[in-house]
Amino acid sequence: MNAEVLTFSADASISSVIGEVRRRRHSSFPVVDEHGRFTGLLLKDDLFEFLSDSAAETDASLRRIDLQANPTLSEDETVAIAIESLVRTGCTELIITGGNERLTGILTLMDLLNAEEGVAI
Secondary structure, eight states: OBOOOOOEETTSBHHHHHHHHHHOOOSEEEEEOTTSBEEEEEEHHHHHHHHHSTTOOTTSBGGGSOOBOOOEEETTSOHHHHHHHHHHHOOSEEEEEOGGGBEEEEEEHHHHHHHHTTOOO
16 A cells, blocks of 8 residues: 555645646546545546636636546455455555545555565555
8 A cells, every 4th residue: 555645635726736747657646625535536637638628727626627436445444355345346546544534545456466475565
């Protein structure tokens, strides 16, 4: 699991996240509310599609962009449950949450494959 996750506030302006999105090789970024709870994934393609609209307001908040829902899993769950969730949903990553549903990390399919090879999650 990657606990050092770049997140964006749902209230952040679109113009404030553009540079960071362009610099990163990731295709999605978790968006959290004012309490650190996961609200959805900002897909790079969705951001650029929003910006391609000539009427796009870059001073608007990320709430104006449709975020992708992604499965969440409590950090107390087992690896077996994580694998089941990935298989059932067809996703390659799970949003891991802790107390008060706050985002604590992202668990990817690669994390689980590496764990099978003896590498710590």
